[in-house]
Every structure is written in structure tokens, then in C-alpha cells.
Amino acid sequence: MITAYHAKYFASELSRRYSAADSEKLAGTLLDAQVDLNPHQLEAALFAFRSPLSKGAILADEVGLGKTIEAGLVLAQKWAEGKRRILIVTPANLRKQWTQEMAEKFFLPTVILEAKNYLQLQKSGVRRPFEQPSMVVCSYQFAAKHAEELMTTRWDLVIMDEAHRLRNVYRPDNKIGNTLKRALANAPKLLLTATPLQNSLLELYGLVSIIDDYAFGDARSFRTQFARLNGDGNFNELKARLKPVCHRTLRRQVLEYIRYTNRIPITEEFVPSDVEHTLYEMVSDYLRRPSLYALPSSQRQLMTLILRKLLASSTFAIAGALESLANKLRKQLPGNASAARSGDGIEDDFEEFEEYADEWGADAQPEPLTAEDVASIDEEIASLEEFRALAVSISENAKGMALLKALRAGFEKARELGAAEKTIVFTESRRTQDYLVCLLTENGYAGKLVLFNGSNSDKKSKAIYAEWVEANKGTDKVTGSRTADIRAALVDYFRDHATVMIATEAAAEGINLQFCSMVVNYDLPWNPQRIEQRIGRCHRYGQRYDVVVVNFLNRKNEADRRVFELLSEKFRLFSGVFGASDEVLGAIESGVEFEKRIVAIYQNCRTPAEIEGNFRQLQEEMDAHIISTMEDTRQKLLENFDAEVHDRLRVNLDESRSYINRHESMLWALTRRELEDKADFDAEELRFRLLANPFPEQAIPVGAYALAKDPGKAHRYRIGHPLAQAVIASAAGRPLPEATIEFVYSDQARKAASIEPFVGMSGYLLATKLSIYGADAQDHIILTAMTDGGLAVPEDTVRRFLEIPAEIVRTVEIDGDATVRDAANRRKNEILEGLAAQQAVWFDEEMEKLNGWAEDKRRGLKAELKDYDDRINELKKQARCAPTLPEKLEVQKKLRDLDKKRDEAWREYDGAAKDVEWHKDELLDQIEDQLRQTAAEEVLFCVRWTVR
Numbered sequence: 001m002i003t004a005y006h007a008k009y010f011a012s013e014l015s016r017r018y019s020a021a022d023s024e025k026l027a028g029t030l031l032d033a034q035v036d037l038n039p040h041q042l043e044a045a046l047f048a049f050r051s052p053l054s055k056g057a058i059l060a061d062e063v064g065l066g067k068t069i070e071a072g073l074v075l076a077q078k079w080a081e082g083k084r085r086i087l088i089v090t091p092a093n094l095r096k097q098w099t100q101e102m103a104e105k106f107f108l109p110t111v112i113l114e115a116k117n118y119l120q121l122q123k124s125g126v127r128r129p130f131e132q133p134s135m136v137v138c139s140y141q142f143a144a145k146h147a148e149e150l151m152t153t154r155w156d157l158v159i160m161d162e163a164h165r166l167r168n169v170y171r172p173d174n175k176i177g178n179t180l181k182r183a184l185a186n187a188p189k190l191l192l193t194a195t196p197l198q199n200s201l202l203e204l205y206g207l208v209s210i211i212d213d214y215a216f217g218d219a220r221s222f223r224t225q226f227a228r229l230n231g232d233g234n235f236n237e238l239k240a241r242l243k244p245v246c247h248r249t250l251r252r253q254v255l256e257y258i259r260y261t262n263r264i265p266i267t268e269e270f271v272p273s274d275v276e277h278t279l280y281e282m283v284s285d286y287l288r289r290p291s292l293y294a295l296p297s298s299q300r301q302l303m304t305l306i307l308r309k310l311l312a313s314s315t316f317a318i319a320g321a322l323e324s325l326a327n328k329l330r331k332q333l334p335g336n337a338s339a340a341r342s343g344d345g346i347e348d349d350f351e352e353f354e355e356y357a358d359e360w361g362a363d364a365q366p367e368p369l370t371a372e373d374v375a376s377i378d379e380e381i382a383s384l385e386e387f388r389a390l391a392v393s394i395s396e397n398a399k400g401m402a403l404l405k406a407l408r409a410g411f412e413k414a415r416e417l418g419a420a421e422k423t424i425v426f427t428e429s430r431r432t433q434d435y436l437v438c439l440l441t442e443n444g445y446a447g448k449l450v451l452f453n454g455s456n457s458d459k460k461s462k463a464i465y466a467e468w469v470e471a472n473k474g475t476d477k478v479t480g481s482r483t484a485d486i487r488a489a490l491v492d493y494f495r496d497h498a499t500v501m502i503a504t505e506a507a508a509e510g511i512n513l514q515f516c517s518m519v520v521n522y523d524l525p526w527n528p529q530r531i532e533q534r535i536g537r538c539h540r541y542g543q544r545y546d547v548v549v550v551n552f553l554n555r556k557n558e559a560d561r562r563v564f565e566l567l568s569e570k571f572r573l574f575s576g577v578f579g580a581s582d583e584v585l586g587a588i589e590s591g592v593e594f595e596k597r598i599v600a601i602y603q604n605c606r607t608p609a610e611i612e613g614n615f616r617q618l619q620e621e622m623d624a625h626i627i628s629t630m631e632d633t634r635q636k637l638l639e640n641f642d643a644e645v646h647d648r649l650r651v652n653l654d655e656s657r658s659y660i661n662r663h664e665s666m667l668w669a670l671t672r673r674e675l676e677d678k679a680d681f682d683a684e685e686l687r688f689r690l691l692a693n694p695f696p697e698q699a700i701p702v703g704a705y706a707l708a709k710d711p712g713k714a715h716r717y718r719i720g721h722p723l724a725q726a727v728i729a730s731a732a733g734r735p736l737p738e739a740t741i742e743f744v745y746s747d748q749a750r751k752a753a754s755i756e757p758f759v760g761m762s763g764y765l766l767a768t769k770l771s772i773y774g775a776d777a778q779d780h781i782i783l784t785a786m787t788d789g790g791l792a793v794p795e796d797t798v799r800r801f802l803e804i805p806a807e808i809v810r811t812v813e814i815d816g817d818a819t820v821r822d823a824a825n826r827r828k829n830e831i832l833e834g835l836a837a838q839q840a841v842w843f844d845e846e847m848e849k850l851n852g853w854a855e856d857k858r859r860g861l862k863a864e865l866k867d868y869d870d871r872i873n874e875l876k877k878q879a880r881c882a883p884t885l886p887e888k889l890e891v892q893k894k895l896r897d898l899d900k901k902r903d904e905a906w907r908e909y910d911g912a913a914k915d916v917e918w919h920k921d922e923l924l925d926q927i928e929d930q931l932r933q934t935a936a937e938e939v940l941f942c943v944r945w946t947v948r
Helices: 004-014 023-032 039-048 067-080 092-106 115-123 140-145 147-151 175-183 201-211 219-226 232-242 274-287 300-313 315-332 353-360 371-393 398-417 430-445 459-471 482-496 528-535 558-570 582-588 592-604 608-626 630-638 644-674 722-732 795-801 818-881 885-931
Strands: 056-059 086-090 110-112 135-139 157-160 189-192 263-270 423-426 449-452 500-503 518-521 547-554 679-682 687-690 703-706 739-743 762-773 778-787 806-810 934-947
Touching: 004 644, 004 722, 004 762, 004 778, 004 806, 004 934, 023 039, 023 067, 023 644, 039 056, 039 067, 039 644, 056 067, 056 201, 067 086, 067 092, 067 157, 067 189, 086 092, 086 140, 092 110, 092 135, 092 140, 092 482, 092 528, 135 140, 140 147, 140 175, 147 175, 175 201, 189 201, 201 219, 201 232, 219 232, 219 818, 232 630, 263 398, 274 300, 274 315, 274 371, 300 315, 300 353, 300 592, 315 371, 315 430, 398 423, 398 430, 398 518, 398 547, 430 449, 430 500, 449 459, 449 482, 459 482, 518 528, 547 558, 558 592, 558 608, 592 608, 644 722, 762 818, 778 795, 778 818, 818 885, 818 934
Parallel strands: 056 189, 086 135, 086 157, 110 135, 157 189, 263 547, 423 500, 423 518, 449 500, 518 547, 739 934
Antiparallel strands: 679 687, 687 703, 739 806, 762 778, 762 934
């Protein structure tokens, strides 16, 4: 058992702050995180912390390498440091995924802010809803809408996911990008994107300018200097300027650590019945009408997309949608609101309605009706009822029958591969989900199904949830959030009991299904990023088998066939090792414009030739984006090909494992000592049962705890757990008397070469804590020991002393050795000198950056002057060549005007150049203030020691 002196040392180590430059900075976070350690993710997180003067970074790893995990490590470290003003801006469809990943992998609390709960918070008296005790997650559109509040909030960190959406921020027409850039100008930012460069080097300038406006001059000077990378000089200059800001790892660089499985596509073709085809044509003609009261112009495009998706989903889905539209029209008729039939709206069936509306910017405004309008509405209601009646009359769907065949083929392939017979079937409609439950129940899958949707309120899901809560009572698996817990319960049930999960788009984000190796796209989204998200639930890190991807193809529908070809052949979503490439997904950015183009083709093209021509044009436009001249430039600028990458990742992995093991050992030993009479310990399994709460002022649950990534039915014990924090604080804050202690080395089975020479010796040991306050806040635990013979014990050896058991011989006042104190002071001065040297490096980096910025600004100004000189020389040439006097005089007048403008430009240049130098001096003063630090020293304990 360790002594109180060990305990205080361990607690001080576990709670110490680390420099931005210290690779051990993330050790506690890595120990706490519920993730398997990959060295490239650690390297990326450390890159984000590389300097206290840094305003942020772009993490640009290739798709599939876990940029969310990298950001999570950074967020967890910030949270551990007490930083609470954290904002995550992400595409609307990724908000839930972020909240789920942060909770499951890092135990971090998040709240999604959207229009509904934002207004509720304001109504309840919350003046600034963005200032939450949890991390805030919101969409790009929502963040831009509330830019003023973002601007006046002092953010500790802002994460911007899928940040390639902002790469055109240098253009004035990128309204959201420019709004967010201004609103978050003073916040440290982390941008996540696999495609920071697509078509133009100015995109890199745009992204970097969001992080730091002083990395380059301005768009004009950047274009002048870097638009054409003709020689090695400016190419190397650009690469050097990007290096401190942008970090990128390639998939081929981490193959030693990550095993990738394949995607195997199965395409199941089907032919709809004549009546199904008739219904399709009737609804399509309706959607093409020039004016529709059920679809006001502000929502026409969005609603057309959704109705076409429901039409392709099932006759049950479109029947409900048609009924909803008829109800909506009935409510518009004067005095008829109460007569409208009840029923769920389209937004209840198509769960992604609000998210689409957010991204598409749809906002319906009712308008007063004329008598002519009322008559037209009556006629439109009659049409909708006719279509609905036809849809309801269809009891069997050809695609449903094709599903049964596809499942048989898919499971046969799974058996071939040795994978479990489990599949997730995705649909975009809740009504189709209900139809599939009936269909599969009647065809051999009764008792083998589990549903997953936005509400999870069906009877079976509720029962699964109740059983799960009871089974996991008293463990960290139960978060108390019904939304999070029921998702976990359904996933566990799918893994342990069910064969088929029938899911809406709600399952495409935030859940991990590595145990499932078949994905069925019953309804195929038109947005490639959504498809990649779905497949990524199963085809991800940790998947042991190749993943079968099933899609359906309507042989009677030419447009459906071309959409499928585009998604399959151009985006390569369904086969291969990696799925869609960064270049392809990056080319379409949010995917919204791509969907709009496809909707337009469905709406406007009737013949196969028209459909073929429009899809060919769309594909050619995509090729222009995807097969970009930037590919070679992107590789040279952003991708490391040096041999050191592999070695560096290996060192990262070895070091981080060593740090984690050390922190884990200290936490376990400290906990055993502090809770000795409050818990029963199982040393082999690193588990204990807390019998009573030793800290009654805190709500700490009793029960089983485990220091393991998978604690089973126990609390996950970790440094960030309230119990561990209380244990650490208690031991660290305990004052200790001077004493004589004896380190018991002779009983140790494992021998240490560094300790052997000191066996039988005695001396003095002083432990002090040096705390640095400022931009690079940190603590250093200084361990100094001397033998009675005046021999200095190396600091690493003293640490080894404190890793072996000891006995307190007596607690008595001792005469400390002045040489120990002198040695401690020397060590303190070494640390301070090292910090000063590191600060000098950071200062030089900032100075170099600002000099580059100032030179860029001057070059931009000079470029304008050179333009005047070129034009003047051209006019002088024209004057010499002019054949007549009037023509010569005309040219001379132009020369005189240009000379005046050039003189004015020179005066502006002088003024602007002085402004640049003044601004640079002001920035240097700010950097000097940031680097100013203070130090404080605290004696942890002083003992007389012996090693036996």
C-alpha cells in the first residue's frame, strides 16, 4: 500500500496542467476517452494545441480517419481545463451525431440549439441562450442567424465541421461564411474538412483566413503572389505558411493501425405493377402543374423533393402524404378549419423535414384567398383524393417483394463472409417503416425485428428501453437522457437479439453498428453525403467483415436509373474499400444543390432523351469539379510524403500508451488508498465496489466501478469521474508533516536498474510544485533527492522511488538538507529557462507570420502601382505610334490623367504602408502581453528517505 506522500504526489501529477508543447498533455483525456487509441488522432489533437498563441487549426485528414475523434480529444482537454464556452457548428444532419459521439466517447455534455428550444429558453427568461453549462451544437444556418449573439460571447473554442462549406468565404456572395467569419473573429477555432482545397488556391486562403486573418495579407495580395505557382520559391513559401495551420493524414499512412474492409454491392431490380406505375405518373403530373395551392412557391422546391421521395418509397407513404396535403387545403378554406380530417402531417412521416427546411431555407407564408382561389382549391382537393384512393387500393408493392429477395441474397453473402446475419434497412418514411414491419413479420421475420426512428415510441421499443434501464441500473450506461438511452437500448437489442433493424434517417447518425455487415437502402437518398453516413454506421473502424450494400432499381423509371448510375459510378458509394472519395464529396459541399438539380430533372424532363441529356450535363459539370487541376497541387501542398510520418506515428503511439499506463497506475493506487475502508477492491480486474459515499457533499453513486474501456454493468471509473476528482482533490489538498520513510524495494518482484545503486542508502527528498500562470499555464512537479553522501539522485529515479511501496517510520520534524533545496532551485531555474526558450520560438513564429502578412499587404499595394506603370508604358507606345497630331494629343491627355492617378496611388501606398507597420507593432504588443507569465512555488512535502 502506498503512503500519504505517494498519494499527494500521485494526486498532484493527475491534476497538473501541461504546456501546449507537452506531448503528455492529453494523457488524462486519452485515459478517460471511450475510444481505441490511434496515433494519427493523437498527433492531430496535439497539433491543435501546438502554441498558446495559435488562433486555431484546420484538421484535414482524409475521410474515415476520425476527425470527430480528433476534435473530441481537443474538446475533452478544454473541458478538463474548466473551459465551458464551447460551440460546435455543423451541418444540420450531423447535430445529433455530434451530441451522441461526445456523450458516448468523451462523457461530454452537449445541447442542440435550434429555433424551437431557442425561443423556449428566451420565453423562460434566459437572455443569452448560447451561454449554456453544456457545449452548444447548432447548424450553420442557425449560427449565422444569431451572429450578433455569437459575436458578443467569449468563446473558449469553436469547432466548425464540414468546413469546406466555408472555403469560398473570400467571395462576397458567401453570406453564411462571411457572417460567421465576422461573428467568430476573436474565437479560437478548429475547422474539420477532408477537402480544404477543391478548385482554387483561393479556397485555402479562405479557410485559413477564418482561423487567422494575419496568416496572409488579403485576397488580392494572395492572388498576386500565389495564384500561379510557377516556381519553387513561392510554392515553398505557401507550403511553409500553411504548415502551422493545416494538418492532414492520409489513409495509406495508417494502414498499420486501421484495417479497412470492403463494400460489396447488390442491386435488386424490380418492375412496379401497372397500377403502381399509373399512380406514379398521376402524382408526377400533379407535381408538374404550374401552380399548386398545397405547395406555396416558398416551399415548392422542398415539398416537391419530399413528395417525390415518398412516392418512390411506398404507396403507403404517398397515400398518407396526399391525405396530409388535402387536409392542409381544407384548413385553408373559409370556416372549414374544424372540418379538416385528423392525421399526421408530412413532417411527422418524413422525419428529416425540419432539417431539410433549415438547409433549403423554406418558409411558407399564407396569403388571403379570392373566390377563384377557393374554387381551385376544391378542384385540387378532389385530385388529391383521387390519387389517394388509388394509392390505398394497392396492397402489395413490387419493391417490398424485391426486399424479401434481396434479404435472402444478402444473408447468403453474409454467411459466405462469416459475418453475423444482421441488416439495417433504411427508409425515409415512417409509414413505409410500418409497412415493412408487417411485410417482414408475415414473411419469416416475426420476433426478429427492431425499429429505430425519431421518436422510438412504439410499444416494443418502450419495452426494450424499460428492460435495458433495469438491466443497467446503477451504471454509467444509463445517462438519464431518454433520447440517448433508448437509442443505446435499441442498438444493444439489435446486437444481441434482432436480425433486422428497420430504421429511418434517425439511425444514420450517432450510432455505431460495427457488428452489422449489411446495409439496405430501401429508399435511396439523392444526397451522397447522407448515403455515406448510412453506410458508415456499419462500414467503419472496428468492422471485421466486408459490408454488403443493397440498393433497389425501378426498371420502369429512367430517371431513377440515371440517379443510381451517378451515385454508384461517379460517387462510388457502394463498392471498394473507402467509399466516396474526399474529392467527390467535397465537390458537392452540402449536397443540397445536387438534390435540387435532380428534382429539377424529375420535374422538367418527360422523355428518356430529355432525362439522358440533363443527367449527362450534370455529370459533365461534376467532372469539371472532381477531375480538377488542383489535384497535384493539393498533394504537394497538404500531404506529407516524408518517411518520418510513419516513425512519428509509432513514437506517438508508444509514448501515449506509456503515459496512459502511468496515469492509470497512479489513479488505481491513489483510489485504493483513499477509499480503503469505503470500498472492496479487485486488483486483478481493476474493479471495486463503493460501499458508501465518502464525499457526502457530492452526489456520488455507490456500487460497482471499473477502470476499463468496457466496464460492463459498472460505472466507468476515470480521471474525469466525480468520484475520481474528489479522491484527487482530497489527496492533493492534504497537508503532510515532515517524516522519515522507508522505500521497500527488496520485496519487489520486478527489479529496476536505476534504483539498485541506491539500495541501503539514505538522504533527503523534496517534492515541490511549480505553477506557471499565463497563456501557457502549466504545472511542474519537481522531485529532488540527495544521499547523505552528497550524491544527487536523478529525477527519473526519484519518480521510480515513488512507484514502489513504502513505510512511514515516524512523522517528526527533520532538518532538511540545504543541498536538496539548492538542487530544487536549480531545477526550477532550468524549467523557467526552458519556458523562456520555448516562448522565444513561439514569438519568432508569430513575428515571421506578421512579417509575411505585412509583406503581403505591401505586395498587394505595389501590384496596383505596377498596373498603372504598365498602362502608362502602353499609352506612351501608342503616342509614339499615333499617325496624327489630334490622336497624339488624345493619348497624352489619357497619360496625364493616369499620371495623376498613379501619384495619388503612391500617396495612398505610403499611407497604407505606414498603417501596416503601425498595425504590426500593435499586434506585437498584444503577443508580448499574451506571453507574459508569472510563477508560484509550493512545497508538497519534505521527507528523510531510505531504500531497503
